[in-house]
Amino acid sequence: MxxxxxxxxxxxxxxxxxxxxxxxxxxxxxxxxxxGTPGGLVLRLFQFLSAVVSLCVMVTISDFSSVTAFCxxxxxxxxxxxxxLSLAIMDIYALLVRRSLxxxxxxxxxxxxxxxxxxxxxxxxxxxxxxxVLIENDMDRCAMNPCTRFETATxxxxxxxxxxxxxxxxxFWSLASR
Numbered sequence: 751m752x753x754x755x756x757x758x759x760x761x762x763x764x765x766x767x768x769x770x771x772x773x774x775x776x777x778x779x780x781x782x783x784x785x786g787t788p789g790g791l792v793l794r795l796f797q798f799l800s801a802v803v804s805l806c807v808m809v810t811i812s813d814f815s816s817v818t819a820f821c822x823x824x825x826x827x828x829x830x831x832x833x834x835l836s837l838a839i840m841d842i843y844a845l846l847v848r849r850s851l852x853x854x855x856x857x858x859x860x861x862x863x864x865x866x867x868x869x870x871x872x873x874x875x876x877x878x879x880x881x882x883v884l885i886e887n888d889m890d891r892c893a894m895n896p897c898t899r900f901e902t903a904t905x906x907x908x909x910x911x912x913x914x915x916x917x918x919x920x921x922f923w924s925l926a927s928r
Contacts, residue, residue: 784920785837785860786844786851794838797913801831801871804906811899819877820900826867826874827907830914833867857925864918868911875907 782789804827814820837860844851851857882900886892 780850780852781920781924783916784851784924785857785917786841786849788845790917790920791838791841791845793913793917794834794841797834797910797917798831798838800906800910800913801827801834804903804910805831807899807906808903811896811903817881819874819881820903823874823878823903823907826870827910830867830871830910833863834910834914837863852924854925854928857921861918861921861925864914864921868914868918871907871914872911875904875911878904878907 780787783793784790805824808814808820808824808827811820814824840851843849851860878900882897882904885895885900886897
């Protein structure tokens, strides 16, 4: 009976560099839009401003609290504005002290937070858009309701979601490429 036998092939270790110092791994460049970059700061400020405009427009409507979707929109864009403002402050700090925010723990928190807030903002904007279409097109009640304000608040929530999506995907990509 012929039984295969294991064969061990020795593998040589790669030669060490001069002085025995191995160079550290080369890291990927910071892509604009990631945390700690000027592009990331612009995205965070845009997220914050559009969420605050949506919040302010919706809060100025006297009877927004009578519709659950509009209450959900207020809560979602409030959370989005607080999250974006706190990360914008961190980006400003990182840019002022020239510190990189490439720590995997920090990027994990950014990614999870961006994912949660973007999902909440998108779902609230979709719910508000559905109610706005119902009020405006299906029920023809824009004479009694401020449909333009509803549309403005909903549009600004969608813009905030559009601004948070690149931040989420770039942070997720950075986290996955480690």
